[in-house]
Amino acid sequence: AQKVTQAQTEISVVEKEDVTLDCVYETRDTTYYLFWYKQPPSGELVFLIRRNSFDEQNEISGRYSWNFQKSTSSFNFTITASQVVDSAVYFCALSEASQGAQKLVFGQGTRLTINP
Amino acid sequence: GAVVSQHPSWVICKSGTSVKIECRSLDFQATTMFWYRQFPKQSLMLMATSNEGSKATYEQGVEKDKFLINHASLTLSTLTVTSAHPEDSSFYICSAREHSVGNQPQHFGDGTRLSIL
Numbered sequence: 001a002q003k004v005t006q007a008q009t010e011i012s013v014v015e016k017e018d019v020t021l022d023c024v025y026e027t028r029d030t031t032y033y034l035f036w037y038k039q040p041p042s043g044e045l046v047f048l049i050r051r052n053s054f055d056e057q058n059e060i061s062g063r064y065s066w067n068f069q070k071s072t073s074s075f076n077f078t079i080t081a082s083q084v085v086d087s088a089v090y091f092c093a094l095s096e097a098s099q100g101a102q103k104l105v106f107g108q109g110t111r112l113t114i115n116p
Numbered sequence: 117g118a119v120v121s122q123h124p125s126w127v128i129c130k131s132g133t134s135v136k137i138e139c140r141s142l143d144f145q146a147t148t149m150f151w152y153r154q155f156p157k158q159s160l161m162l163m164a165t166s167n168e169g170s171k172a173t174y175e176q177g178v179e180k181d182k183f184l185i186n187h188a189s190l191t192l193s194t195l196t197v198t199s200a201h202p203e204d205s206s207f208y209i210c211s212a213r214e215h216s217v218g219n220q221p222q223h224f225g226d227g228t229r230l231s232i233l
Contacts, residue, residue: 035221043207045160045224091159102148104211104222106159 002027004094006107013082014115021077021110023092029053031097034068034075035104040088048090051075082114118144120212122225130233131202137195137228139210145190146212150222151183154207166193200232 003026013019025034036048049059051068059066063080079086092107119142127135139149147168152160164185165173172185182204184196193212197204207229211222 037224042226043209043229044226045209045211047221047223050221102150102165102213103162104150104160105162108159111157 002029002032002094002096002099002103002105004092004105004107006090006092006110008110009108010111010113012113012115015084016081018078018080019082019112019114021079021090021092021112023075023077023107025073025075025092025094027073027094027096029096029098033095033097035093035095036066036075036077037091037093037106038088039091039109045091048077079112084114084116087112087114118212118214118223120210120223120225122210122228124228125226126229128231128233129200132199133232135197135200135230137197137208137210137230139193139195139212139225141191141212141214141223144212144214146193146214147190149187149193149210149212151185151193151195152209152211154209154227156207160209163195197230200230202232205230205232 005024032053034051038046056068065078067076089109089111091109093104095104121140121142123138149166151163153163154160162175163178166185166187168187168190174180187193207227209227211224213220213222
């Protein structure tokens with residue numbers, strides 16, 4: 001069965017600090033997809049990144065970077081030089097190819113607060 | 117980019133009322149749409165998968181007679197909460213995918229906050 005664990009329920013840092021959000025997943029599939037979404041206080045879900053299981057290259061997009069490690073089943077997200085606007089709940093999610101890659105299973109979310 | 121519009125964004129109604137929520141893909145066709153429910157400070161839980169032209173597939177524990185889903189066109193899915201009660205109060209979010217290809221991300225609507233008095 002697929003499962004996503006975000007052990008950090010809440011994180012609070014001061015602006016300009018770097019912060020890493022952890023995500024650990026469980027799946028029996030060899031083909032799967034990993035996602036990160038941001039949910040600001042207004043409620044909408046903003047897509048940040050997707051990764052397929054065959055692509056372990058780390059990715060950097062501006063201040064955001066993602067570290068995919070199949071050996072530890074982790075897909076961690078780092079924000080460099082955090083800003084107040086980064087405050088939101090961040091969700092890691094997984095979908096499996098055997099499920100038609102249709103179902104998204106979300107982690108519990110990490111509430112990130114960036115203090116000025 | 118792919119835009120999903122959800123309406124209404126906020127509903128307050130009396131217990132026993134039925135409430136319809138619309139989910140539209142504005143600039144792409146979505147053969148599949150998804151409906152999620154999110155309680156305060158909790159994660160998103162998939163309620164059902166809506167397939168254009170066919171019956172929705174409901175997740176275990178979700179009452180299909182309570183949460184009616186209709187996906188009449190490639191750009192519109194509706195969720196009707198029938199005879200809503202206070203315990204149905206929640207944040208409902210829909211999503212849609214452009215193609216039935218594995219690595220396409222789901223694009224989410226802005227959500228609907230439903231409050232039943």
